[in-house]
Amino acid sequence: MQNKLLFSLLLALALPLAHAGEATPVASDIALEERVMAVSAELRCLVCQNQTIADSHAELAIDLRNQVREKLRQGMSEQEIKDYMVARYGDFVLYRPLIKRNTWLLWFGPFLLLILAFGVLVVKLRQRRKAMQQAPALSADEHARAESLLSGTDKGVQP
Amino acid sequence: MNRFLLPLVAFIVLVIFLGVGLNLKPREVPSPLIDKPAPAFRVPQLHEETKTIAPEDMRGKVWLLNVWASWCVTCRQEHPLLVELARQNLVPIYGLNYKDKREAAIAWLTERGNPYIATAYDLEGNVGIDWGVYGVPETFVIDKLGIIRYKQIGPVTPEALRDKIIPLVKELNGAK
Numbered sequence: 001m002q003n004k005l006l007f008s009l010l011l012a013l014a015l016p017l018a019h020a021g022e023a024t025p026v027a028s029d030i031a032l033e034e035r036v037m038a039v040s041a042e043l044r045c046l047v048c049q050n051q052t053i054a055d056s057h058a059e060l061a062i063d064l065r066n067q068v069r070e071k072l073r074q075g076m077s078e079q080e081i082k083d084y085m086v087a088r089y090g091d092f093v094l095y096r097p098l099i100k101r102n103t104w105l106l107w108f109g110p111f112l113l114l115i116l117a118f119g120v121l122v123v124k125l126r127q128r129r130k131a132m133q134q135a136p137a138l139s140a141d142e143h144a145r146a147e148s149l150l151s152g153t154d155k156g157v158q159p
Numbered sequence: 160m161n162r163f164l165l166p167l168v169a170f171i172v173l174v175i176f177l178g179v180g181l182n183l184k185p186r187e188v189p190s191p192l193i194d195k196p197a198p199a200f201r202v203p204q205l206h207e208e209t210k211t212i213a214p215e216d217m218r219g220k221v222w223l224l225n226v227w228a229s230w231c232v233t234c235r236q237e238h239p240l241l242v243e244l245a246r247q248n249l250v251p252i253y254g255l256n257y258k259d260k261r262e263a264a265i266a267w268l269t270e271r272g273n274p275y276i277a278t279a280y281d282l283e284g285n286v287g288i289d290w291g292v293y294g295v296p297e298t299f300v301i302d303k304l305g306i307i308r309y310k311q312i313g314p315v316t317p318e319a320l321r322d323k324i325i326p327l328v329k330e331l332n333g334a335k
């Protein structure tokens with residue numbers, strides 16, 4: 001029993017050691033790969049335009065991912081890589097459109113529509129309230145008939 | 160009357176938007192390289208490995224750079240037009256063979272005719288990326304100062320040649 005416990009304890013202690021020995025080179029690659037993917041997720045694949053080059057399996061996307069990896073290795077910053085791509089493929093290559101004069105409508109258009117719709121709603125509600133306030137009040141007869149309708153004792157209008 | 164007018168107007172506006180949308184070409188992304196200096200490269204030639212080719216060699220001429228590959232299906236469609244254009248001697252055409260096997264590319268040109276004065280061999284596709292190539296074929300018009308003046312995305316068509324490329328080449332040749 002004691003031996004078994006000691007054994008498992010040793011095993012548990014040894015496990016991270018063995019792991020660490022193998023993991024070192026992989027870990028640095030993973031860090032790089034994560035950065036490659038992070039940059040790639042910001043860049044549009046021009047072959048399949050609704051995908052980023054991180055998602056796409058198009059040959060151009062693979063080439064561009066390799067370019068990104070190469071440039072990160074050379075120590076280029078993520079912004080520099082994006083600028084490099086924009087210089088070659090235009091603003092369209094950015095998956096998140098820049099906020100500039102010709103994209104204002106794209107970014108703020110939906111909010112504009114929302115405000116517009118809200119304005120229409122407010123105006124309509126006000127009109128309705130006014131119409132209701134101005135509606136003629138019920139006469140005593142009409143009031144009595146409404147009461148009987150609600151209580152279910154209405155006999156209908158006698159012709 | 161008013162009840163039907165509003166939905167009708169909304170419908171017509173929608174149809175106009177959809178109609179415009181149908182006629183847009185989202186595949187054709189305008190190149191930011193237009194009116195910018197052609198990106199430099201120096202790569203081996205397709206036919207003669209030991210010789211290189213670079214855009215600065217063409218300084219002083221108006222020229223076309225046609226990006227092509229033997230695996231590219233639409234290149235077959237435009238190729239006869241390029242061969243014909245080369246025969247007319249209007250403008251020197253240079254090729255950029257993009258991500259191709261050398262033997263396959265040479266065989267392709269032997270079979271279909273070679274309109275190119277020389278062809279650059281871009282095995283890795285790095286020149287292509289520098290030039291913002293995202294689909295083959297693409298054709299660039301470069302002026303005497305080495306500035307890119309026009310980019311044809313997709314195959315060169317008889318209309319594009321007649322309406323855009325040839326008039327532009329003539330204009331650029333006339334200009335000093």
